Amino acid sequence: MSNQDNPATTNDREESMSQVTGSQASNTKDRNANSRPISSHSLADVANARLSKVGTPNISSTGLEARGIHAWFGSKHVLEDISLDFFTGTVTALIGPSGCGKSTFIRILNRMHEFIPTAALAGQVILDGKDVYDSGVDVTKIRLKVGMVFQKPNPFPSMTIKENVLSGLKLAQLKIENADELLESCLRRAGLWDEVKDRLNEYGGALSGGQQQRLCIARSLAVNPQVLLMDEPCSALDPGSTLRIEETIRELSATMSIVIVTHNMQQAARVSDYTGFFLSDGGPGRLIESGSTNDIFTNPKEKRTEDYVSGRFG
């Protein structure tokens, strides 16, 4: 579960070794010495490698900020007091076991939460200094700035590939000068251009699952969001498409803030600058720990975080 390449082996080894050595950090070093295949680097290595490659992100501005978020479905309290900053130009990964409220949390960030009839909310989501839940805020403008990619690829079935990419303009009633240029740049940024440039007038449903997901990413890019929320965008995809999307995320993160929910620890380590760990112990989900991805995976402060990222529970 935590390792895409060979989950069972890595987890087993990690567990058995940490039982012997009693420490996460030391077993990481042991394993490096053992010249293991590159594909199964430990999470800490992966996070480190990313850090050295991209350098410390510039945390100049807080694009989006959640303050004291609580959420309910009916009388069920599912999120408790979540505060988290998302910096422009960075990728934040949200991890945690199933049902701990990650999806609920990111849906709160672009006000999709309110479509569930029983849903309730407390707290603030600050975007550009203003609470998106203030009365008088135009919800559609918020959703334009905070785009979303869903877990299941959902291209619009009645539209061609081209129309799908440009659908945001039509839906939000935006005017644009050069649609073809935008089309190409969105598809290029989503890493799909080469595969579809000759079939732009085919229907979106004719693409493979991975291509459909990249089409959905291209679609959300067309309205030029400041923040992109991705809820397990790779959960239905093969490793190749997953890597392709991770590359896309990395490229996109230069210009926007990306929040990605994932169950794949390797993925979180590979793509994110910051990580937030959610956990629910039967009650509402809480943000147990958040910080730079490197810290979360190399020396987490909380025992529960360490257990989770090392695959010992969850």
Added chain:
Amino acid sequence: MSQTQFAVKPARPWKLTIRSLIPDILGALFTVFGSLAIVAVTPLKGKLGFALVLITLAIITATTVSWLRKDRKAAMNSRTTVLVYIAAAFVIIPLTSILYEVVRLGTAGFSLRIFTEDMSVTASETDLSEGGLLHAVIGTAYIVFFATVLSTPIGVLTALYIVEVKGRFAGLVRFFVQAMSGVPSIVAGLFIFAFWMIQMGNAYSGIAGAFALTVLMIPTVARTSEEVLKLIPQDLREAGLALGATQWRTVATVVIPAAKSGLVTAIILGIARVVGETAPLLVTIGGADAVNLNPLDGNMSAFPMYVWKNLLIGSPNAISRAWLGLFVLMVLVLIFFAMARYFSSARRRSA
């Protein structure tokens, strides 16, 4: 390597061969001849007797053959298969015999001339080489057209209110739509008669008939549209909304196009529901023998009206005219539905 590749041919190994079909064919022959024999030697007589014997024998034979060749499970499977085929036959036989009768009796007086003449100068009793049903074609076209134009927006908007808006009264509206679909058609006709004609003082006209049919058509269109809209995945709506669209915009650009062919079906079913209605037209359009090009004023004819009138007259030629009317209505409806299907499912080649 390449040689073997050339030798490979596409095949269908799962297809039944003649050999493996022999027991089934023998069983079928046994059933047919066995039934004939039984009908010949026992007091069971006539078509009905033959059908009864055939059904019983078919079930017994199929079960036995399968049991002997395979096992009990296969026998149960064969028995159910035979029962399903028999049930299908019960549906198909009456339907085809109706079609057959309509075609046999309806084509008798058919010529293209009937689309250019009405009955204003011809008596129903005269030979079918005279007169036509242009007045019925025009009447039905007007009435169904206006009924569709009126009930489609109302029906689809009602469905949108129930499924998309999910307003406070959605349950109530849904209940009324269901209740409305149970209204007997004559009641719809009498409603328009009492309200539009008596109360408001209007005379017989095509539009009054269209109003009556609208009352009948709305519930069909609304309920079918509702089912169709419910089938559109919630994902798509959320995707639309997440791109910064208003709800109305999402419905118009995502939901309705995705449901388009289903909505066309809803409209077709609505038309099918009303196109043959006679009772509500009897009290609203008045009937006519001449072409009336004004749907807003004056007596109007329509196919059901034409058929009904000729049947009442009852002379052989009049009854032939009634069959002719049925036949032409059937063919026109078929052509219309085929066209609607074709255009609603034809996907655009370029965008």
